[in-house]
Amino acid sequence: MKNEDLVKQLTSPSKNSRLEKFGKTITFLCLALIVFIVAMILLFVAQKGLATFFVNKVSLIEFLFSGNWSPSEGKFGALPMIFGSFVVTLLSALVATPFAIGAAIFMTEISPKGAKFLQPAIELLVGIPSVVYGFIGLQVVVPFVRFIFGGTGFGILSGTFVLFVMILPTVTF
Numbered sequence: 001m002k003n004e005d006l007v008k009q010l011t012s013p014s015k016n017s018r019l020e021k022f023g024k025t026i027t028f029l030c031l032a033l034i035v036f037i038v039a040m041i042l043l044f045v046a047q048k049g050l051a052t053f054f055v056n057k058v059s060l061i062e063f064l065f066s067g068n069w070s071p072s073e074g075k076f077g078a079l080p081m082i083f084g085s086f087v088v089t090l091l092s093a094l095v096a097t098p099f100a101i102g103a104a105i106f107m108t109e110i111s112p113k114g115a116k117f118l119q120p121a122i123e124l125l126v127g128i129p130s131v132v133y134g135f136i137g138l139q140v141v142v143p144f145v146r147f148i149f150g151g152t153g154f155g156i157l158s159g160t161f162v163l164f165v166m167i168l169p170t171v172t173f
Contacts, residue, residue, distance in 0.1 A: 052076070088156055092163035093171075099164075100171035125169040137162035 013021075052058050058076050066077025103122075107115035141161050146153030 084156060084159070088159040088163055091156065091160045092167060095160065096164045096168045096171050100168055103168075103172045122169045122172055125165075126173070130166060133162055133166045 053060055053063070058074075063076050063078055064082070065079055066075070067079045068075045068077040069080070103118065107118055137158060141158050142153035144153075145151075145155070145158045145161070149157070
């Protein structure tokens with residue numbers, strides 16, 4: 001009799017195993033909901049973006065390789081924006097890499113005590129959202145570039161400065 005009770009007790013699900021199954025089920029349902037929401041967002045963005053080419057009849061070749069951007073006239077040439085994005089990214093990476101490598105070498109080899117101060121500052125900079133960097137760029141960097149070099153201040157130089165500061169902490173780690 002005791003053996004049967006022991007076998008029954010050992011093979012029956014315990015409270016902890018039922019809670020674990022419940023937790024796994026809730027986790028799976030939350031994960032499925034997140035995947036569904038992300039898929040719907042991607043579908044919405046693709047639908048609206050592709051409608052430009054299929055419904056509004058904008059040529060993909062003209063969009064990618066034309067420099068004429070005039071939506072009021074039905075001309076959508078994105079080449080200058082695409083080229084500008086690549087140039088800003090390349091320049092900021094070229095400028096940030098030596099600074100980041102220098103900071104990393106300084107913190108690990110030259111002054112490990114200095115790393116106690118620099119490490120939290122770099123970690124703080126990593127956590128700042130890109131929207132904040134963009135806002136600071138518009139409010140500080142663009143007027144500074146406009147004051148020093150003239151023009152509107154909106155351009156490759158301002159974008160390079162902002163992206164440099166933005167990627168420096170990430171490249172340093």
